[in-house]
Amino acid sequence: MVLLPLYLVFGLFLSLAGASPISGLSVRDGSFTVSAKRNPSYVPDGRAEYARALAKWGAEVPAELQRYVERVEGQSGSVGAMTISGDREYLTSVGIGTPPQTLALDLDTGSSDLWVYSTETNPVDLSNHTHWIPANSSTAKIVPNATWEIQYGDSSYAYGNVWRDTVTLAGITIPNSTVESALQVSWKLSSDYDMDGILGLAFGLESQVSPSQPTLLNDLLLLLESSVFTADLKWRAEGAYGFGTIDPARYNGTIQYVPLIDDAQFWQYNFTGFNVPTANPTETQTWYLSSWSAIADTGTTLLMLADDIAAIYYKSIPTALFNSSIGVYQFPCSAVLPDFKIGFDGHPGGAHAMVPGKYINYTVLEESTSTCMGGIQGNYGQPFAIFGDIFLKSVFTVFDVGNKRVGFANKTLT
Numbered sequence: 001m002v003l004l005p006l007y008l009v010f011g012l013f014l015s016l017a018g019a020s021p022i023s024g025l026s027v028r029d030g031s032f033t034v035s036a037k038r039n040p041s042y043v044p045d046g047r048a049e050y051a052r053a054l055a056k057w058g059a060e061v062p063a064e065l066q067r068y069v070e071r072v073e074g075q076s077g078s079v080g081a082m083t084i085s086g087d088r089e090y091l092t093s094v095g096i097g098t099p100p101q102t103l104a105l106d107l108d109t110g111s112s113d114l115w116v117y118s119t120e121t122n123p124v125d126l127s128n129h130t131h132w133i134p135a136n137s138s139t140a141k142i143v144p145n146a147t148w149e150i151q152y153g154d155s156s157y158a159y160g161n162v163w164r165d166t167v168t169l170a171g172i173t174i175p176n177s178t179v180e181s182a183l184q185v186s187w188k189l190s191s192d193y194d195m196d197g198i199l200g201l202a203f204g205l206e207s208q209v210s211p212s213q214p215t216l217l218n219d220l221l222l223l224l225e226s227s228v229f230t231a232d233l234k235w236r237a238e239g240a241y242g243f244g245t246i247d248p249a250r251y252n253g254t255i256q257y258v259p260l261i262d263d264a265q266f267w268q269y270n271f272t273g274f275n276v277p278t279a280n281p282t283e284t285q286t287w288y289l290s291s292w293s294a295i296a297d298t299g300t301t302l303l304m305l306a307d308d309i310a311a312i313y314y315k316s317i318p319t320a321l322f323n324s325s326i327g328v329y330q331f332p333c334s335a336v337l338p339d340f341k342i343g344f345d346g347h348p349g350g351a352h353a354m355v356p357g358k359y360i361n362y363t364v365l366e367e368s369t370s371t372c373m374g375g376i377q378g379n380y381g382q383p384f385a386i387f388g389d390i391f392l393k394s395v396f397t398v399f400d401v402g403n404k405r406v407g408f409a410n411k412t413l414t
Contacts, residue, residue, distance in 0.1 A: 031225050031244030034170045036090040036107070036233055046363040046373035047328060053300045053388065056110065059380045064327040090233060090298075090389075092241065094199060095168030096179060097137030103130055103196035107241055108299030109231075109267050109399065112205040113148065114216045116197035118181040120161060125185040130196045132181065139175070140165040148180045148209045158185045162209050167216060169243070174220055178213040198299075201229065203401065205265040217401070227402035231298055235359055235393045237414045251396035251409035256351035258344050260404045267296040267399055268384065269406050273343035274309065276316045277354075287348040288312070293384045296397060296406055300388030302362070303340075303355065307378035309385075313340055314374070330365060333372040337361055340376065342391075344408070353408050355394045362390070 051065040091104040096116060103116055117131040134140040146162035160183040167177040199216060200207070207215050221227050224244030232250045233239040246255070258269040271294050275287045292306055305313075310329065314320040316338050320331040331337070337357030344351045362375035375390035398407030 031242070033240050033242045033247070034092050034094075036092055036231070036239040036241055046365065047326065049301045050328060050373075050377055053302055053304060053386065054380060056300065057295075057304075057379075057382055057384075057386055059382045062327040062380065064325060068326065090239065091195060092169075092199070096132045096165060097134070098139040098166050099137075100166075100168040101132055101136065103132060104194065105197045105199045106195050106299060107199050107201060108297070109201045109203075110295065110297035110299040111198060111200035112202045112215045112217070113150070113180055113198060113200045113207045113209070114167070114178060115148075115150075115158070115180045115182065115200075117185070118160075121182045122184050125182070125187075125190040127190055128193045129190070132179070134163060134165070134181070137165055140179075143178075143213065146209060146211060146213065148207070150208050158182055158189055160184070162213060169220075172223065172243075174216065174223060177216050177219050178207065178209060180207070180209065201298075201399070203260065203264055203267050203399075203404075221401060228398055228400045230399065231392055231397045232411065233298070233389055233393045235356075235414045239393075246398055251411045253410050255396075255398055255407040255409040256344060257398075257400070257403075257405045257407040260406065261293055264404070267406055268293055269296075270294070271342050271344055271385070272346040273348065273352075275341050275348065276313055276338050277341055278316075278338070287343075289346070290343075294387045295384055296387050296392065296399070298389065298392060300386050301375070301390065302386070302388050303360075303376045303390040304379040304382075304386040304388065305376060306385060307380065310376055310378040313338075313376050320374070326365075326367075328365075329374045329377060330371050331374065333361070333364060333370055335361075335372075337374075351408075353391070353395045353410075355391055356413060359390055359393055 047065055047068045051061050054061050090106070092107050093102050094105045095102055117126055117129040119131060119133050119135065121131060141164045143162040143164060147159065148162055149159035150157060160181045163179045163181055164176045165179050167174045167179070201217050206212055220243065226244055228244065228246060230242040230246055230250070261268050261270065271290055271292060273287055273289050275285055278285055314322070314329050317331055317335060319335050320329060323330050337360050339357050340355040340360065342353050342355070360375045362373050365371045365373050379385060394413065395408045396411040400407060
């Protein structure tokens with residue numbers, strides 16, 4: 001898709017800054033909380049994560065990013081459209097079977113499959129992964145004639161058999177859940193040793209199982225006192241996912257809700273404006289009206305915006321530039337980055353979220369220990385933005401299935 005010129009996409013007007021911002025283990029009947037633990041071995045590779053995120057959402061991966069991924073992975077071919085893995089910074093312990101066998105899964109709002117390594121997995125692909133052993137579960141039953149397969153843009157893949165078994169989250173059991181057991185996994189997937197599978201939580205997306213089977217989210221909703229779940233991810237700290245209830249201790253002020261777009265399969269909604277606040281609160285600042293939609297995706301690290309929006313952000317940093325040789329925005333690591341303000345109701349003084357500038361300084365680039373890559377990057381022409389963990393660490397997020405909406409609120413930031 002070719003982006004429209006900026007003056008056709010955005011209306012522009014001026015406003016004053018200073019609008020008010022949007023305002024252990026917990027288990028009880030119909031609701032529970034699970035930790036989103038930081039992976040202690042996680043070291044972000046900014047360009048590899050960027051390439052994966054672009055491919056996941058169907059964008060063409062630029063040649064310069066592709067060459068980098070091929071070099072660091074020691075493989076040839078295109079980067080996989082990694083529908084099941086974007087950010088492995090946060091892993092959650094999930095029990096599969098009776099008694100529960102604990103696996104480290106990535107809770108991903110950008111996919112719908114519950115996908116794990118198992119004793120059925122090719123030993124070459126199994127590598128060092130903790131895996132599910134169906135024979136050790138008294139409740140495991142294979143689904144006859146059912147299969148699953150995920151195919152990627154570079155012909156990398158994963159496929160396998162379909163089972164039903166009990167899934168345990170924070171002591172809450174979800175019986176007879178669909179569990180996808182991997183038979184074969186391509187190297188680009190299996191080389192992520194810390195992650196033992198994915199638990200997808202997309203809004204309305206069907207899983208990759210044939211014939212169709214209920215997703216875990218479908219099954220889980222039947223057990224919850226309220227059809228919501230929440231994400232409280234943290235910057236460089238352990239966060240949490242809550243299911244069936246909204247914990248008031250995890251946010252400040254009011255939750256601002258945004259309806260999902262019509263026929264949404266993902267957690268996709270519209271954001272209505274943005275700006276880059278300056279350090280001087282009395283300075284007149286530019287507020288841009290936006291007509292873009294965005295997808296809240298816990299399985300993507302970066303905040304990927306329309307290319308024009310990303311360019312506006314980095315123009316506010318005198319030392320920042322787009323490095324065309326490696327395909328990313330960069331800046332000196334010593335730079336003090338401005339915040340990024342995103343609005344949800346059409347005017348600058350209304351409901352909004354603020355991403356702190358320090359969150360946007362994502363990682364040091366390989367070529368220079370003094371040059372950093374930004375957590376805001378362009379989306380290379382996709383018709384929607386991806387609000388990944390750079391954004392989600394900045395807010396308390398409510399995924400409201402029953403009312404088809406997403407909610408955001410302020411919280412105490414780490």
